[in-house]
Amino acid sequence: MACVVLHSCIYYNFLQAIHSSLTKFFFFCFLLCFGLDLAFFSRTGDGKLLYLGFTGASLTVDNAATITSNGLLELTNGSINCKGHAFYPIPLHFRKSHNDTVQSFSVAFMFAIRSSYPIMSLHGMAFIVAPSTNFSDAVASQYLGFMNSQNNGNLSNHIFAVELDTILNIEFDDINDNHVGIDINNLHSILSYPAGYYDDTYSSFRNMSLISGDAMQVWVDYNGQAKKISVTMAPLQIAKPIRPLISAYYDLSTVLKEPSYIGFSASTGAADSRHYVLGWSFGMNKAAPVINIAQLPKLPRQGPKHQSKLLEIILPIASAAIMIVLGAVVILLVKRRKRYAGLKEDWEVEFGAHRLPYKDLHHATKGFQNNHLLGAGGFGKVYKGTLPSSKLEVAVKKVSHESRQGMKEFVAEIVSIGHIRHRNLVRLLGYSRRKGELLLVYDFMSNGSLDKYLYCDEHKPTLGWAQRFWIIKGIASGLFYLHEQWEKVVIHRDIKASNVLLDSEMNGRLGDFGLARLYDHGSDLQTTHVIGTMGYLAPELVSTGKASPLTDVFAFGIFLLEVTCGQRPVDNNAQGNQPILVDWVLEHWCNGSLTEAVDTRLQSDYSADEACMVLKLGLLCSHPFTNLRPNMQQIMRYLDGDLPLPELTHTDMSYGILSLMQNEGFDPYALSYPSSKASIGTISSISGGR
Template identity: 35%
Template sequence: MMRDIRFRSVLSIIVLRALVKHVVANFTLGANGTSFQCTDRGNLWCFGNASASPAGLMLTPIDRAIMAYEYYLWTAGMALSTTQIPLQKSESDPTRTSISFSTSFRFIIEPSDPNYRGDGMAFVMLSEGRQGFSGGSFGVFDRRGHHIARTLAIEFDTHENWDLGDENNNHVGVDVQDVNSKLARSAWEVSIDLAGSYSIYSWIDYNSSTQNLEVRISSDNAKPSLPFIVYPLNLFDVFHPDELVYVGFSAANGLCFNFYTVHDWTFSFVSDPEAIVQVSPPILPALPPEPGGGGKVQVALIAGVSLEFSFEQLCIATDQFGEESKLGQGAFGAVYRGQLPDTGQLVAVKRLNPVSNQGLKGFLAEVSIISQIRHRNIVKLLGWCKDRGNLLLVYELMPNGSLDKALFHPANPKSVLPWKLRFKIISGSADALYYLHEGWRQQVIHRDFKSSNIMLDQDFNAMLGDFGLARMVDHSQCPATTQIAGTFGYIAPEVAGSGRFTDKADVYAFGAVALVIACGRPAFLFKAPVEQIFLVDWVWEKLDQESLFDVVDPRLGEEFDAKEMKLLLLLGLLCSHPNAGSRPTMREVVEILGGRVALPLVPSSKPQPHYLSFVASDPHQSI
């Protein structure tokens, strides 16, 4: 059903060239000009789920009284101005010089759930008025991210698609002819959450003399003096000089959804392109503001860690939090490689996103848990910093990065993580998760167990990290949380169905990681054939076809232990059983991997789920 909705939306391709107004004009739409009008005689061509009202231009379904996921999944909307834009200054211009232009707009992106954000929106320039696919294609590109028409798009991306090379779930990018951005930058660097449910202002300027495209963003209506992105661009490398182009907006949702609204939009030709100020992007992100409230609670939680760092120390250690030092971007902040100036010790510094309330809650959750637990397969917290509004955590550095990078982005592209190390890593990960579930005084539900959260030390021992979504409960209570968390491909079906998260959901995620290690591909791969998008489903299908080893990572060749491989594949399926009650505990998983207990019988085909039978009725909640 979900796929049908997407295909019905995508296959409705509309060609507008015969109907469009061939009028050269500047325009202002929204609160400060003519209202947005999606009608035959209006100023916009709207298709897919786009619509207009006095409140603004809505790009996806707007009836918030209907909160059923089926109403929003795989939706896309596009709105293009009925005024086409000529790219050449004059048809008689012998130099064939392109126009310069400026456009500005205000938009709001509101996620249905802060942990599950839709894919995002884009300002677009198109050679043809044709709608693309939903999800990560933004309603602009085909299902594999390639152009349908000649395309220049500025994307405001709010969902991290690993297979599309996204840096994080909060970035701005320049897309030329396909969805893989030519240049992208995290919006966290200027303290902006694109899906923060508040107004975002954007300015896009193109100077034909310097052939530079500049993008600016701000949380207020004062245009920044410094551009956020500068991209060298010749418009005639994208479009034909003699064609007219459509300009407008497109937005899309996949398995998660946002509400997208454009409130104001101005587009104009620039008579004197030299009037556009040309400056370089800032090197350092702005210092975050002081988080509101909760200061005493923060200090109390962090006080369990003995070593306090100053912000100056960590600035020096990370080379002013420069891009060259950045190791990655998580849900609640960026992580930087650093070297402590006094001792020379290599560390990983996690810096909280300053504008995210959800990030603050995740930071506090991480501190409260990881400062208390000690295990050989869990990352060690070395210290903390609360200084001038900055909240940072300092960890021991894992020299071999994450399991995700070791499998898919090794330092040497030709290197393949050997089977012996893979089995060692999954065994250590099982030990860590077993300790969280049963080995400490309170049960800890991780809620985001995945390959990118498993770090690797110098000897490739697994070190579980990122406790920003974790929750603690007493062993005597029902271990259920009510806020959906996690990452696609690792989310247990009963969580999506009921919103309740237990230790058995962690077991499901462990099963997905086991299959990722054995198969050498991500748990969720949007570009894959339909039957292979979710790794767990694909492995079940191959087991049913009695061709289980077809899923083995081909890069391994025959360099693996067949008995261990079969064990891990079947254990991965058992842990990812559709019914939570049929999954083993992590204690049993550890014993199976250690050869102390035989693997229970695994069904020969994927069982039918019965999620509701597992939903706990105990009213106790986690803290």
């Protein structure tokens, strides 16, 4: 019996030893397989990556980026001015050795961009290859979350990116607000093209809208031997087109560090957007694995939900019983809607999404309460509000109807101006009408208008010179875009410090397009009656009623003097003999004391050369003769230092131009405002003296 027990114990220990060995063997195999999986981007060139959704994926995500419950990679969460990044957590070896060239690689991914507004999205997203996953110093908005104003264009970035951009940024020379671009260390793309694809059947180009909200496909291929980058895109259900959207020759061996990370970056601006990635694949020295669309997670539903089947069955059966209730509800709704009734005519149908419901604006401003009032002027009151659907902060301006001005033409121009996108112009989001009022809806600028900083209490901090000069250059850039770069000529007609608004980063943005007018390039630019603000009106506008870009230049010249001197153009409360700012600056110029006209609150903490240049440019822009005023392109070059101010000389500095104006039948005193003996009409030279 003892022998049997002994043999049983030996046999049991033998089985335990075998079980332990097998466990260790399988555990070793698991570690080996897992290790090989983590190292599949090895230097053997056999690396590949495939994500069919991202549930359980060990990605490195930061800021607004997250993985949703159904497996979508959400780079931005719908909040404004945010950024988000997602990277494969292990750096990849793009070279077989450190001295070798970058190998061929291929990327495929499915993405979608959605916004609360069907006609715009701020901003885009990008696939990037970078030496690090730390983008804490990057900026949202136009920098797409992986660059900033200081490092943009630096060779030390070592970044290759393919951007999917949904806004036109003049500073990056973007081609439009819906394009794909190849970026090398810089958001100035080396090559870009409108979003779309080439149909294999007809070899024709088909446009695609990046902000449609639909899922799309993108392929990025790099040929290491040919040094060729190709980017292709297509709708979700279409196979990869034969012809790429864009191709560029560039040696990425001069760009990428060894090793580098791959991933995505996205950002938003003043409007909320959401950027999604549905699937992603990567191949080193081989094509990226094919992504099975049927296995991808679904995007969130857009629009209202369908009625349930149960409700569809119950409603017909119960309709007779609830007719009385419905009738009562209809009566109550009609009475309630009268409170929010907006004026809408048949011709407004063509303007679509640009017409906002009056009810939304009423709720946004809490019924236009006084505690939401931002300011008031001769053309209406401005209220702060938050749109209920998008939570976007807006400024709502109420303007009275002008019956003599065709409302249809006026609204058509307002809607057209609403298409303008420039970083130094306040966006006009839309309009609404009710009874005798027109409501214009703009982006809300958190730091208010510039005049509040120029004319604040002396004990309060004022803007430094660097900030003032930056704002001046920004407004000049915006006006140059309006006059010469947009599809139509836009004359603002009311340029002044109170219409220059400051965003959260203290960038100057020209706003209030309620008086602006549009003209085709090359057409006769004129108006039927004078509109504007006293002190900023060009003489020819007052006498002839003819507006042109040069009347805007005149007002911009007064604006330059206003910002530099910290004084109003016409000071009705002045106690001395110089209530007219332009006369006062001209007198200082004639006396060689131009620096004494600079705002004393700057306390000599400014660049005298820049300030004097701006004052002289202001005098030149506000010259009474239009042919002596520069255009906005020349003004931009003066401000950038690319062009010296012109020499303008006349023999009689005090009365030459004034006499000439009188001989021509002009009365300079009646054209604008009471003037001293050193009237703006006496400008003869602005090139010398401080």
